[in-house]
Amino acid sequence: MIRVVLPAHLRTLARLAGEVELEVEGEITQRSVLDALEGRYPMLRGTIRDQVTGQRRPYVRFFACEQDLSHQSPDAPLPATVAAGAEPFLIIGAIAGGTGPLWNRQGTQGEYHATKHTFAF
Amino acid sequence: MSSVRVLVGTRKGAFLLTSDGKRERWQVSGPHFAGWEIYHLKGSPADPNRLYASQTSGWFGQVIQRSGDGGQTWEPVGNKFVYNGPTGTHQWYDGTPHPWEFKRVWHLEPSLDDPDTVYAGVEDAALFRSADGGKNWEELAGLRGHGSGPQWQPGAGGLGLHTILLDPANPGRIFIAISAAGAFRSDDCGQTWRPINRGLHSPQFLPDGAAEVGHCVHRIAMNPARPNVLFMQKHWDVMRSDDAGESWHEVSGNLPTDFGFPIDVHAHEPDTVYVVPIKSDSEHFPPEGKLRVYRSRTGGNEWEPLTQGLPQRDCYVNVLRDAMAVDSLDRCGVYFGTTGGQVYASADAGDHWIPIVRDLPAVLSVEVQTLA
Numbered sequence: 166m167i168r169v170v171l172p173a174h175l176r177t178l179a180r181l182a183g184e185v186e187l188e189v190e191g192e193i194t195q196r197s198v199l200d201a202l203e204g205r206y207p208m209l210r211g212t213i214r215d216q217v218t219g220q221r222r223p224y225v226r227f228f229a230c231e232q233d234l235s236h237q238s239p240d241a242p243l244p245a246t247v248a249a250g251a252e253p254f255l256i257i258g259a260i261a262g263g264t265g266p267l268w269n270r271q272g273t274q275g276e277y278h279a280t281k282h283t284f285a286f
Numbered sequence: 287m288s289s290v291r292v293l294v295g296t297r298k299g300a301f302l303l304t305s306d307g308k309r310e311r312w313q314v315s316g317p318h319f320a321g322w323e324i325y326h327l328k329g330s331p332a333d334p335n336r337l338y339a340s341q342t343s344g345w346f347g348q349v350i351q352r353s354g355d356g357g358q359t360w361e362p363v364g365n366k367f368v369y370n371g372p373t374g375t376h377q378w379y380d381g382t383p384h385p386w387e388f389k390r391v392w393h394l395e396p397s398l399d400d401p402d403t404v405y406a407g408v409e410d411a412a413l414f415r416s417a418d419g420g421k422n423w424e425e426l427a428g429l430r431g432h433g434s435g436p437q438w439q440p441g442a443g444g445l446g447l448h449t450i451l452l453d454p455a456n457p458g459r460i461f462i463a464i465s466a467a468g469a470f471r472s473d474d475c476g477q478t479w480r481p482i483n484r485g486l487h488s489p490q491f492l493p494d495g496a497a498e499v500g501h502c503v504h505r506i507a508m509n510p511a512r513p514n515v516l517f518m519q520k521h522w523d524v525m526r527s528d529d530a531g532e533s534w535h536e537v538s539g540n541l542p543t544d545f546g547f548p549i550d551v552h553a554h555e556p557d558t559v560y561v562v563p564i565k566s567d568s569e570h571f572p573p574e575g576k577l578r579v580y581r582s583r584t585g586g587n588e589w590e591p592l593t594q595g596l597p598q599r600d601c602y603v604n605v606l607r608d609a610m611a612v613d614s615l616d617r618c619g620v621y622f623g624t625t626g627g628q629v630y631a632s633a634d635a636g637d638h639w640i641p642i643v644r645d646l647p648a649v650l651s652v653e654v655q656t657l658a
């Protein structure tokens with residue numbers, strides 16, 4: 166069982182609260198987790214990665230175990246603790262200048278400190 | 287008794303404003319899709335409870351929402367907008383070739399007679415159509431493939447296809463407009479297209495005075511009862527065509543500026559036209575700090591300022607191209623929204639205005655439905 170944490174706007178879009186728990190077949194990678202996520206929540210297709218190329222959207226980042234995994238291959242194995250369900254796979258909306266308040270509120274996202282330096286909560 | 291529903295898209299969500307036919311007391315619903323940019327919402331003329339909304343985000347891309355109950359509940363539908371065939375290039379701001387890239391849906395235009403058919407004007411400019419209620423989208427690639435695409439260039443807001451007019455008298459005829467490529471017309475349901483820009487002049491940035499494409503058309507409007515007559519607010523000048531876009535002539539007349547974004551036509555008087563003059567090129571606010579709608583009752587050239595109820599000092603908002611609409615009640619109502627978050631309504635064709643709401647996020651679009 167894989168745990169996935171979505172940013173607030175995508176939780177609203179998918180009409181879910183809290184973490185998502187997914188059964189993922191085969192090797193646990195970014196691609197297999199996102200395939201399973203989009204399979205269960207089709208409205209998320211295109212919001213995290215391009216629907217044709219599969220490329221991560223520029224302002225979306227992937228974190229787990231206090232590491233930024235955004236630039237790893239989508240087919241690289243995720244950390245064992247994620248595969249075991251001990252740690253969540255975090256999908257994050259990046260800080261983007263002053264144009265959006267997505268991550269500058271105190272609140273639900275504050276508990277997920279992925280790195281100390283990249284994002285302000 | 288008749289009622290109206292005003293659909294407002296803003297930088298941070300959608301709002302629905304409803305009133306009875308008197309249009310004096312309003313209920314406000316929203317924000318729907320809070321925090322997302324809502325470029326446009328529009329209802330189906332064939333089924334007023336069927337609404338479509340373009341929900342976009344710099345983080346999470348494009349979502350299309352559909353409602354079957356007049357906006358009380360919504361469901362996300364298809365958001366896969368893939369250009370049909372080789373994408374080629376358009377001009378970048380510096381004049382160099384730039385590949386076509388989908389960014390967002392600017393405008394949704396439901397079919398006049400089928401609630402499941404809806405057109406989407408997108409950035410980078412192209413026209414898509416769905417025939418299954420927004421689940422699947424197919425590009426009408428004859429427009430982008432018309433041949434002039436490499437000469438199209440983005441306006442300051444991007445290379446957006448922002449205007450879609452469906453001709454009620456000529457099934458299969460569609461008018462569209464792109465900033466900054468110009469206006470185009472199809473007579474075969476969008477399969478083939480040709481530019482309709484004869485008479486437009488843009489010497490400020492187009493060295494060829496008779497350029498077929500490249501004009502910065504901001505908006506086109508028609509009265510459905512007289513679809514061969516079109517009115518256009520261009521980056522410079524207000525224009526009129528009496529032959530379905532075959533040729534255009536200027537009708538700016540005594541307007542205080544040569545710039546603005548929205549234009550619309552009275553529901554029952556085809557020669558009554560509304561614009562909101564704005565200062566250009568870089569200021570983009572009303573001249574003299576006075577928010578004035580200008581109305582022509584003569585099909586252009588002679589314009590009168592409408593000021594009753596609108597701020598006449600220290601007003602520096604803008605009114606964007608999709609942010610004006612008219613209802614079809616006996617006394618035609620006129621509505622517009624501002625970048626300052628006000629939505630103004632007039633229940634007497636523009637003579638008097640009231641703010642329905644004053645403090646929304648910046649308004650991107652306004653549409654109105656007249657309900658039985």
